[in-house]
Amino acid sequence: MADRTSATWILRFAPAVLLGLLGVQQALVTNHFPDLFIYRAGSELGLRGESPYNIALIRQITSAQFPDDNPQEDSFILNCGYFLPPSAAFVFAPFAALAWPTAKIAWGITIGFTAVGIASLPDLFRKSGAEPPIRTGVLSLIVRFSLVLNPLALAIAIVGQVTIVSVGCVAVGLWCFSYNRPTLGVVLWSVVFVKPHVALPLIPLAWYLGGWKPAATLVALVAGLNLFGAAVMGGSPLFLKDYFDYLPTGHKAVLYNQAERNPQITSWNRLLISCGGPPIELSAITTIAGYLVWGGLVVGRCAVTGRRPSAPWACAAAVSGAVVCCQVLVYELLMLVIAVPWIRDLFAGRHLVRGWTAVLLLVIQTIPINGTSLVLDFYRPGGALAFALLVLLGPIAPEPVPRSPFPQLGANRPTPVA
Numbered sequence: 001m002a003d004r005t006s007a008t009w010i011l012r013f014a015p016a017v018l019l020g021l022l023g024v025q026q027a028l029v030t031n032h033f034p035d036l037f038i039y040r041a042g043s044e045l046g047l048r049g050e051s052p053y054n055i056a057l058i059r060q061i062t063s064a065q066f067p068d069d070n071p072q073e074d075s076f077i078l079n080c081g082y083f084l085p086p087s088a089a090f091v092f093a094p095f096a097a098l099a100w101p102t103a104k105i106a107w108g109i110t111i112g113f114t115a116v117g118i119a120s121l122p123d124l125f126r127k128s129g130a131e132p133p134i135r136t137g138v139l140s141l142i143v144r145f146s147l148v149l150n151p152l153a154l155a156i157a158i159v160g161q162v163t164i165v166s167v168g169c170v171a172v173g174l175w176c177f178s179y180n181r182p183t184l185g186v187v188l189w190s191v192v193f194v195k196p197h198v199a200l201p202l203i204p205l206a207w208y209l210g211g212w213k214p215a216a217t218l219v220a221l222v223a224g225l226n227l228f229g230a231a232v233m234g235g236s237p238l239f240l241k242d243y244f245d246y247l248p249t250g251h252k253a254v255l256y257n258q259a260e261r262n263p264q265i266t267s268w269n270r271l272l273i274s275c276g277g278p279p280i281e282l283s284a285i286t287t288i289a290g291y292l293v294w295g296g297l298v299v300g301r302c303a304v305t306g307r308r309p310s311a312p313w314a315c316a317a318a319v320s321g322a323v324v325c326c327q328v329l330v331y332e333l334l335m336l337v338i339a340v341p342w343i344r345d346l347f348a349g350r351h352l353v354r355g356w357t358a359v360l361l362l363v364i365q366t367i368p369i370n371g372t373s374l375v376l377d378f379y380r381p382g383g384a385l386a387f388a389l390l391v392l393l394g395p396i397a398p399e400p401v402p403r404s405p406f407p408q409l410g411a412n413r414p415t416p417v418a
Helices: 002-012 014-029 034-047 055-065 100-119 138-148 151-159 163-178 182-192 202-210 212-234 239-252 268-274 284-305 311-325 330-348 352-365 374-393
Strands: none
Touching: 002 014, 002 138, 014 100, 014 138, 014 151, 034 055, 034 100, 034 212, 100 138, 100 151, 100 163, 138 330, 151 163, 151 330, 163 182, 163 202, 163 311, 163 330, 182 202, 182 212, 202 212, 202 311, 212 239, 268 374, 284 311, 284 374, 311 330, 311 374, 330 352, 330 374, 352 374
């Protein structure tokens, strides 16, 4: 029995090991990880006391590693830049301290370790004594492999985006909250603020899960790291203002980041453009305004039901709001896997239609679709909004329904709680 249990645990985290091995393999035999290269270059510049917020300099450094003899308008070399906040210099400092070939190997190992958190999501916030809707076995392994080794996650790993690390930190941080270790959770969540617009919902989520102190600690930690990073980069904490001044013009210099030009953007304004609306590009103010609207809808939903939301639903509401309210690329859709505990509870509560709909929406978003078809225009933002509405209108605290000892009779089956 012990051998079987050990084998089960090994298989549970095998997807994370395989993803890490893929990362190391890519590091050894390919010239991939372009986004990691930029993160590392920006960190190296910043820690030397130079500003990384110089698009021309970043492109010059990047073109030396990823040469393009005949760059077109949409070529990577002409559409790259460093847009992370000053705190990111410390996050990527270990990789900046290594030679590029070694840094790539270290990154492959890192994504493998953080993917362990993603693979553990089906067990997160499971109620004591509740019967899992997915027992240990083949189906459980399929779920874990699908969370870690889906096409979207593989694409993220190959380009060197930080999303897998961010999602892994969110997942492990949630485990810390569930075991009443919010301080460690807050430290892990501070890493996610390398993309602050995506990480903002973690502040109210920390408040909901652990009270005002973890939320205040998270704000203080992120603010302190950014002020210290600004002082290192620009000689003064006031250099943070230079970063804020750079962001609007810097982002517009990259075609991929423009909602009007890129159907792979997931936010509400891209869906508006797809429907023939005006080409609105989100700024910091409109992003925060979007979050306030979403937060109001979430609070209103809770008030209407008159029930306290479960932790899994709160997590699902946080991440689904992030991908709709932020003007982000398709990579950030991986954040939606944080909703898996809520989907698990839907099945446990016999909300089968909602559960399978959520699964279908998640699976569809992991499938790459390229081209200029009309479907592609609505594919990413439409799917993100559909999932967000499913969470908003779905059960906020689904209760597990015990299996009937006489399923063929169907007698006295409890009614699912909304």
